[in-house]
Amino acid sequence: MKLNRNISWLINSLALCLVMSCGPLMAQxxxxxxxxxxxxxxxxxxxxxxxxxxxxxxxxxxxxxxxxxxxxxxxxxxxxxxxxxxxxxxxxxxxxxxxxxxxxxxxxxxxxxxxxxxxxxxxxxxxxxxxxxxxxxxxxxxxxxxxxxxxxxxxxxxxxxxxSPDYPIRGHQLGYRHTANSYDAWTVGQFEQYIRDLAIFGTNAIEGIPFHEDEKPSPHFKIPAADMRVKVSEICKAYDLDYWVWTPATIELTDAKKRQAELDQHEAFYKACPRLDHIFFPGGDPGENHPKDVMPFLKDIHTLLVKYHPKAKVWISLQGFNVEQVNYFYDYLAQNNPSWLQGVVYGPGSPPLAETRYRLPKQYQLRQYPDITHTVRCEFPVEHWDQAYALTLGREASNPRPYFYARAQAAAAPFTDGFVSYSDGCHDDINKVMWSMRAWNMQMSVHQILNEYSRFFFGWPLTESAANGIEALEKNWDGPLAQNGGVEATFSFWKTLETANPTLATNWRWQLLLLRAYYDTYTRRRLLYEQGLETKADAVLSQERNTDPDKAMSQALAIVNKADTEPIAPELKAKIVSLCDDLYSSIGLQTSMPKHKARGYERGCLLDFVDYPLNNRWWMADEFEKVRALKTNEEKQKRLQQISAWETPGQGSFYDDVSSVSKGPRVKTISDDATDIAWWNNGFSRTRLSSQTFQRSPVLDYENLDPKAEYVIRVVGFGEALLRVDGKRLSPIVYNREADTVKEWIVPMSATQDGRINVTFDEPEESHLNWRQNSRISDIWLLKK
Incomplete structure (x- = not known):
């Protein structure tokens, strides 16, 4: 038996050797x-x-x-x-x-x-x-x-x-308008190449944005917008892709003269297009017309449309409609059964997706309009995104999020007939490919899609390695940045790829990924360095404030300002600047207002925020001016104590930055957009960093409290804060509603007898306000007296 086992082992070993040595020769x-x-x-x-x-x-x-x-x-x-x-x-x-x-x-x-x-x-x-x-x-x-x-x-x-495809509609919006961060700089040839690339990955529809953008021409336009719309239509005809157009009515449709002018504009465009398949009319984003005026207008649009494109269809979204308007729309469908309407588009601000599919008669299609281009203040904000990224990368950075969007699409797709995404630039290129390929085959693995992306755009030797690098970039954005050592590993990985593949230096997709690898690493190094400087400055304030408050402030500012006078990793910043310039040359990506003439700082201008403070040196400088104006040293010392101990309130006390993934350990809630940077002063706010993130009604759990101690809850924020402890509403002893002011409550000792409390906030009724005027909470302390 032993001999037989040895012979069997030898035969298997020889067979394995044969496969390993001859496998490549046998490959067909x-x-x-x-x-x-x-x-x-x-x-x-x-x-x-x-x-x-x-x-x-x-x-x-x-x-x-x-x-x-x-x-x-x-x-x-x-x-x-x-x-x-x-x-x-x-x-x-x-x-x-x-x-x-x-x-x-x-x-x-x-x-x-x-x-x-x-x-x-x-x-x-x-x-x-x-x-x-x-x-x-x-x-x-x-x-x-x-x-x-x-x-x-x-x-x-x-x-x-x-x-064959799982879903019939697989498209992307490519708006030739100044609002976009790159499309407005493209030639006809670049549009054709990009549309071709999307088609190679399963896209069958392209959506343009005509009319209302013509009043704001881009300095980057290669040809007039009206001409480019027709050129894109020609490209779609050559590639047999559906051509959609997004056509809001920003006028009052009750104004007969303006209404007719709008219809005339539509007809002229329809006549000029060699191919046009679908008109998408957003209900209330933008536009404020009631559906009682919108539906007859769309019926007139359809009459004009089919004169030139007999098979073309009309769609509407219910974005921005209130309950009465939504009900009116469905009543209209029930009473009129309009054959000219093809379906409804679901986008940000629409009624819930499942509800829409349930209420929509089956003869009408439902198309998703997912925002795959933004990272904050959007439909799909980055989950657990570190504030340092939100402050610097902003809304429109290179944002490959393949695994997140695979999950988001899987959750929504079964209710729909497909999608045409919202996009404002080439920075979301990988997301477009992911949505198109998964809509073709929902069972296709994310890694396989990334492999095919890497093989086609970067070359077959990089099939696996570039795909792995893209996946690592998505992980760079997961959780507290200071604690994410994987950022440095990802950077090393991409540096190695960059060195080994110099021929890809002019490939704009490669440039986008390199930019992220460098930017993420530079931001992390700055974060660690600059917050370390602030810790040292706080120590100086704490130690020296009672001796000489003015000297203490000068010393503290000198320390935190080393972020500017002695910056860290200047070689990384130089590379970032170089890559941004390369991307402007290669694909027209505008990462700067002054340098690249971007439409606005919020439109992908990450180069302008590459050195935005990641400590509170701007806020400290402004606060110190207020402190110096105080009349007595005692007042100065008290305020400097508050500043220096902001995040370290002392033994037995607790501090939480309620929207920080790293500084809010007791916060149990995550708002819909927890890193919703308020975007004050075009992104250059000088307020304390914690006040630029917030929640409306956070929930916090505290444990290991001293049953014999008295506690005070202190909150900094804006507007109302309707606080409860263990479900009981407390009355405040201090209550200021102005921005960045303090509210305080005494915690009943009966609540802390078991060593723990639960803190919640009732959300005030503020639906009539713009979100920027809503109440918000940014910092919470539980202070042991």
């Missing part, structure tokens, strides 16, 4: 360096011309090999790439491979099958599409899976893939 590939393209005459134009052009141009860029299209079946030994419809039986006398499987996705709309066939005459790679788009998306699959560089053009074989 299709070499396409000498391949020719054939296209079935049944493939309709313009796809008959577009698909082979996409395939040959994208391959030539990466390999230098130009695949030629031929109309005759080549002689034996030459590899063929054949584009045919599923209805074709033969091509140039060669039989199209039959699919004997029970499920045949290539027969469904937009579906395709990719199959390799080798016989005595050579190898054929068949791209079999259900229709024109099936040919397009099948071509995209080939490009995403090819191994391409200057020495290699091959595809692993055998191939037999058949697939």
């Amino acid at each position: 590939t299709i070499n396409l360096k000498q391949a020719v393209l054939l296209v079935s005459p049944s493939v309709p134009s313009p796809m008959r011309e577009t698909a082979p052009r996409i395939l040959s141009e994208e391959i030539e860029k990466r390999t230098g090999v130009l695949l030629k299209t031929t109309s005759t079946w080549p002689k034996s030994g030459i590899t063929r790439v054949a584009l045919v419809l599923a209805s074709d039986k033969t091509l140039q006398g060669a039989s199209v491979p039959a699919n004997t499987a029970t499920e045949r996705p290539e027969l469904k709309p937009e579906g395709y099958r990719i199959v390799s066939e080798t016989n005595a005459t050579g190898t054929t790679l068949w791209v079999i599409g259900a229709d024109s788009r099936g040919i397009l998306f099948g071509t995209g699959w080939v490009l995403r899976n090819l191994k391409m560089d200057r020495k290699i053009l091959e595809l692993s074989s055998p191939v037999n893939v058949a697939t």
Whole structure:
């Protein structure tokens, strides 16, 4: 038995060695360096011309090999790439491979099958599409899976893939307007390339933004906006993509003259467009018209639309509608059953998605309008985002969030027929690809999508490594930045990739990812350094305030201002500046108002905030001016004590910055947008950092309290603070409603007898106020007397 086991072990070991040594030799590939393209005459134009052009141009860029299209079946030994419809039986006398499987996705709309066939005459790679788009998306699959560089053009074989999309609507908004942080700087050629890239990853719709943006032309426009709208329509026609337009009414529709002028503007645009499929009218974002005026207007729009585009559809969103207006809309549908309306668009500010699908009659479609472009003050704020990022990267940084958006899409998609995303620039490129690919196949893994993204845009040797690097960048944003040592590891990883791949230096997607790696690391190093300086300054204030308050303040300011006079990691900042300039040159990304003429500081101007203070030196400087104006040393000393002990109230006492992921350990709630930087003074607020983040009704749990001690709760914020301890409303002893002022309550000793309390706040009724005027709470202390 022992001998038999040894023989068995030897045989298995030899077999393993054979596999390991001969595996690469046994791997089968299709070499396409000498391949020719054939296209079935049944493939309709313009796809008959577009698909082979996409395939040959994208391959030539990466390999230098130009695949030629031929109309005759080549002689034996030459590899063929054949584009045919599923209805074709033969091509140039060669039989199209039959699919004997029970499920045949290539027969469904937009579906395709990719199959390799080798016989005595050579190898054929068949791209079999259900229709024109099936040919397009099948071509995209080939490009995403090819191994391409200057020495290699091959595809692993055998191939037999058949697939069709899970959702029929997969689109992205590309608004040629000054509000965008990059699109407004693009040429027609750049738009075509970007639309092509999206189509390769399964996108079938592009949405433009006409009309009301024309009054604010961008200094970056290469051609007038009206001309670009028509050019994008032409591109969509060539690629057989749906062309949507987002067309709000910012006028009062009850004004007959303005209403007619709006209709005339619509008709002129419809007439000029070679392709137009859908009109999306946002109900109340922007616009304030009642649906009783909107619905007849949309009916008139549809009448004009079908004159030039007979199959085009009209959509509406209920964004911004109040309860009465929403009810009116559904009553209108029940009474009129409008056939001219295709469906409803769900976006930020709409009634709940499940409710919308439930109330919407089944004959109408429901399309999602997800905001995949912003990080704060938005539909999908970054969860647990550190304030240091929110203050510097802002709303429109390079923001790959593949795993988060895969979850968000999975939660919403079953209620919908698909999506067209809201986007204001190329910085969310990976998010676009993620949404498109997952809408095609909800079971496709995030990592596989990132692999295909990396292989196609960065080259096959980086398939895994770049995908891993993108995933690491998403983790950079998870939780307290100071505690996230993975940021440095991610930076080292990307630095290694950067050094090893100098040819990618001009690739704008590569530049975006490098910018994030450098920016995240620079921000973390600044955070640790600058907050360390503040800790030292607070110690000086605490030690010296009673001796010489004015000297103590001068010394403290000199310490915190070393962030400016002796900055950390200047080489990282120099690289950030360089990458921002590179991105402006390569893709028109405007990361600065003064340097790149961005529309506004909130529109991706991360370069302008790269050194925004991550300690409270601006606030301290302003407070010290107030302290110096106090009449007595005793008053100065008392205020300096409050400043120096702000976050360290002493043994037995507790402090929480209620919206900080690192400085609010007792806070149990996370607001819908917990790092909602209030954006005062165009992002250059000099207020204390904690006051720039807030919640309206936080919940805190305190434990290990002294049953014999008396406690006071102190709150800093704005407006009302309706406090309860263990469910009982307390009356305040100090109550100031002005911004950054103090409120205080005495905690009943009966509440602390068990060594713990729960603190909650009732939310005041302020629905009539703009969110900036809502009450807010930023800092909470439980002070032991």
